[in-house]
Amino acid sequence: MVTQYGIKYAVNLITTHFGDLVAKVCECLLRKGPLNLQAIVRFTELTSSQVKNSLLVLIQHNCVQAFVLEQPGDHGDGAKLNTQYITLFNNIIHRWRFPKFLTIVSQKLDKQCVELLEALLLHGRLTLKQMSDRAKSGQNEGDDAILDAVREAFIKLRNAHFIERCPASEPVLTKPTEEEASARKRGPKSAKILEEKETLEQRVLEAAAPPEALRFLIVTQTECAADGGKDESNSSGMAPGEKRKRDALESETECGTTDDQVVLWRANFEEFIRRLRHKACIENVRAHLDDGAIIVLGAMLEATRGAEKKVKTENSVPLSLNSIYEEVIKSEEGRNITFDRVRASLVQLSCPPFVKAVNESYSIDFKKIIELAQNEEVESIVLKRYGRDAYRMFRLLLNSGRLLETDKIADTTFVEKKDTPKILYKLWKDDYLHMEKLQLTGVRQSQFLLWKVNKNTLQEHVLDEMFHAALNLSLRVAHELEQEKELLNIPQDKRVNRLRKVRLLLESSHMKLDDAIMLFHDF
Secondary structure: OOOHHHHHHHHHHHHHHHOHHHHHHHHHHHHHOOEOHHHHHHHHOOOHHHHHHHHHHHHHOOOEEEEEEEEOOHHHOOOEEEEEEEEOHHHHHHHHHHHHHHHHHHHHOOHHHHHHHHHHHHHOOEOHHHHHHHHHHOOOOOHHHHHHHHHHHHHHHHHOOOEEEOOOOOOEEEOOOHHHHHHHHOOOHHHHHHOOOOOHHHHHHHHHOOOHHHHOOOOOHHHHHHHOOOOOOOOOOOOHHHHHHHHHHHHHHHOOOOOOOOOOEEEOHHHHHHHHHHHHHHHHHHOOOOHHHHHHHHHHHHHHHHHOOOOOOOEOOOEEHHHHHHHHOOOOHHHHOOHHHHHHHHHHHOOOOOEEEEOOEEEEEHHHHHHHHHHHHHHHHHHHHHOHHHHHHHHHHHHHOOOEEHHHHHHHHOOOOOOHHHHHHHHHHOOOOEEEEEEEOOOOOEEEEEEEOOHHHHHHHHHHHHHHHHHHHHHHHHHHHHHHHHHOOOOOOOHHHHHHHHHHHHHHHHHHHHHHHHHHHOO
């Protein structure tokens, strides 16, 4: 979900990090959608060289993905290939979250791993050789010791899935033929309802991503020479697309070109967002249940994390009670919990249904936890902005999920009937409510106003407001930073300390606001 202020916020981040020229190309792609080089040059009115260099910067930092669109030729001609560029909005927004990513690694791994990840976040993409060279330039130890330390940190990050191989530079997308398109239209209605609409960005990312078997694979020239060729033992069960990707990478490996020293690696944003999502789930459940339930929930998250195929997973894989207890006692605080206490905590987690229980197996209901957190966030906004009466009415409509008449809302929430229409109208005017008019004809013509919360529209509106607030905070932080730099030239000026405190407070507020943005946009 990319809103108008979301685009402005993303452009501001790119401007701050890479300057106006690169930001102009990025904004063009965000507003116009995927374009080829000639179209970008035409829309931005920049030179071809300027656009190429800007695109290279954006690709290096994982903000743009190139792809080749293959279209069938006319009248039996060969296929037409057209290289286009698409912005990766999520990756741009993730740039503000780099400190959060580094904090996660510092809590799980050592300082060397943090420094290595920091280098990847700073440079976008690096080979193992580049990581080693960078480490050697800042150390006084022997080369062998540095190389060993870098490789050890590299393997730790890889094992934790904090880093991954970079995607293909220009994956090929085939446009469906008229026969394939018509065949899809003739498909069963149930399949159309269940099938999520796949965006072009999703198709590009899927085509560019290395197969799961190679995504975190470390290959050395020694191993390559020992193998002497491709391993066909695991290819029979692969899908054709996955096999093509693997064969392409393995053919490079045979020549020694995918040795660890030259393979490009990058930070795995997906894994970091998954861990931040799990952290948010724990914090939101903590507000409702005791510490024992939180320990059990944390153990379930740890045990099932590796089985999640995407960030926005609705339910975790089911676990038995024994498996949950086995995971609980792995932690120091969990060793104080008895088997019966784990069972009691699972009962707590099942009401409200944060955890689903089916046939003695338990799975986490991510969707329920995130929805509850989103509702509480919006309710707090309504309470602060419109007051307690508006909060009670909004909460009633949010929980009911259906149209309610004005007098019914007033009677249920104990709000004065003369004030109710004014409050509801203000919420509707600010896009927090949906209104419908019901006209009744009879002896006396009457008109009733019906109100409800449209969650999809509401979430988009709230997210746009959050992006707007984040943009304002970002601009204010930049302004304070400029003032601070100017005053640094004046010795013993007390205003420097004041400005520094203001800037740190603004940055802290920005970080907290980003937590709310992730709740609606990423989780």
